[in-house]
Amino acid sequence: MWIEIAHFATLIALLLAIVLLAAPLIGIHWQRLVWIRIGRQSAFAICGLLTLASAGLIISFLQHDFSVRYVAEHASLKLPVFYLATAMWGGHEGSLLFWAWLLSLFVAIAAWKHWNTHPVSMPWVLAILGGLLLGFLLLVLFLSSPFERLIPPPPDGRDLNPLLQDPGMVFHPPFLYMGYVGFAIPYAFAMAALITAQGDSEWILATRRWTLFSWAMLTIGIVFGAYWAYYELGWGGYWAWDPVENASFMPWLTGLAFLHSVMVQERRQMFKTWNLFLIITTFALSLLGTFLVRSGVLSSVHAFATDPGRGVYILVFMAILLLFSFGLLTHKADLLKESPQMDSALSREFSFLVNNLFLVAGACTVLLGTLYPLAVETLSSAKVTVGAPYYNKVFIPIMLGMLALMGLGPIIPWQRSSVTRLRQEFLPALLIGIVVTILAPWFGITHGSGAVATGLIFFVGVTHFGDLIRQARIRMGRESLSASRATWLLVTRNKRRYGGLMVHVGTLIMVAGFVGSGLFQEERDLFMAKGDSMTIGSWSLTLESVDKAAKRNWTADEAVIRAERPGAEPLILRPQKRVYNEHSQPTTEAAIHSSWREDLYVVLGDGVKEGVWAFRIYRTPLVSWIWVGSTIMVLGVFWAMMQGRRIKS
């Protein structure tokens, strides 16, 4: 019953998407405001209808309605309620409905928020977003419908893929989708700016918060994915340069480039075409991500829900969108008035330019690495994989360059600076950075780029905190305030700047995590019987027993391991090898002891013979810094979002 309501609501939403696409265009053509209003109202109606549709699907899950094919394929009677409610995005069809629902929600918010402030671009924005919604709803309804019935209904469902029964995986897709979908709004405003040939700051004002929000969501989504890979897949790592990971990383990079270069347009009226290019590319890459995951064109560990048949539709959809967007960009770009030229290489705008080149070069290398196997496979019949060695070789230099710029960019003034002034501001930080780099090998960081990265972390840290202290001092002197009061005022009055710098500090902590975990991971593979011990780092681990454990929908072999370290309480670690009832493939549940210094990570393997088990044990320094650093990054973005517009036109 609920599924029919959901199905019907989606159908009406599809019809209204056609209205959303067409009505504003009619309104522009005949200069009739009422038509544009109709478009706006249908945006709200679509949002309501798709909310109803998503709720209908979720209710069908909660009711164990296995006569719905999608429910039967992704749930079972034993599936806990938490996963039941979130199984909606556990498969292809539901994910797409979820995508469309998020899009409709964002469209409605945009139609509500920007209606009065952006009268010129609004009709175009509505029409473009209507086109996008239409494309997605056609896909949902006709090529991958989550509303199909299964008759006769099976007594129990096939259960959710056990790997997805994990909190990390529950939150990974929604955040990622929020990031992907969120970029649709700035994209629509950018296209409207192109169509109306008004590349000035109007569209940037409308989209600053949207871009920050989407980028933050994408960050959270990617980190949740990494966290899930680390905790659930049991290989001791968090990032594998898998094509689908790359697909989320590319829009992250170009979105980040946009967030920086857009400041140049606000301040100096430069980079207008470039900014349009960046935001269009960011959204195109977001769609590419969806395409890669959903079409099955690239097979990867993410192949949970693929179907080559739909690939053709998504490809056509993407072709229309890409050719329309980039065609329009090349066609109209010359109409935008580009203003002043770069004054000096010693200026903030120049540092942003270099920053953008690094980020876009990074995105291009990821794109090449992702598509290269596909190209080889298509043009010859060989199978290649591009893995970590390629990305490490290309990406580490880019990351080091970005870090160096991160120290310079925020401090160096706009327009021009002088060498003497720079020397004053950067010399101490630079010296500290160099000294740290030189001393790093004595602290065990013998790897070249590891040492340089460590030096750069100190360099950037000193410039950032140095700047904060300097600015606070100025305020203290001027308004005779206490140090803490002055700092507080500084940080709260200029949220954009200090939010941004907070993102930088988060990045530094993350980079420290990458250096620690990337260069200093220790790994042991061994067999242990009851009573056997082994040592890794300063830990000594003893296998006490291997027992059976069970919960509602799984049973497991569970090893009990005592981990001891001089001067600390002994710990008990319980790695499991789980078999979920409906599935024959066992999944590993690594036991992880996490501290600020290092993670101890134990994976239980197969039983080799009676009483002897295989184990894989990792000691990975500073992994938790990655999670902490990314949290600080996201908080920084939210802090920056709290401040509204700065420039008036």
Add this chain to the structure above:
Amino acid sequence: MNNIWKLVLLGAVMAILLLFALGLQNDPRNIPSPLVNRPASDFTAPALQGGGMIKLSDYRGKWVLVNFWGSWCISCVAEHPYLMELAAKTRNRTDFVMLGVDFRDTPEAARAFLARHGNPGYPHAQDPEQKIAIDWGVYGAPESYLVDPGGTIRMKHTGPLFPGWFEQRALPLIQGATKP
């Protein structure tokens, strides 16, 4: 924007779209197996029917079609009529035999499968813990391997064998090898 950049941009977009269009036609099942042209790993396993053991190397001197299947596998049902047909057609050949490996399965379920869908009459080895399947790099069912008289894997076929497979794919190899 410079004209050259426009061309580069549009060219890149077109190239990516073209690549995807071509890529969609790739069949993900055509993954070359690294085991082709390598000696097949020998196995000895209990026979599904009639007791006794089955040893692959006992068939040296003949071409052996090793078919991995299981009663739990839906595509195997689709493949089964062709296996029946092929077994009947090649029963009199002295240079070719067929061998089934029933993996991740119970003997009862497998026998019920053969009783229901027909028994092609060639022997099946039991591999309940998928030891053979892992040695052979099987990751789906059905999968078939063609082993030459010297015991070397010459071909792998992922997914159901299709009618005409023997004539189109296997015979050229078999005849090519016997020609001087």
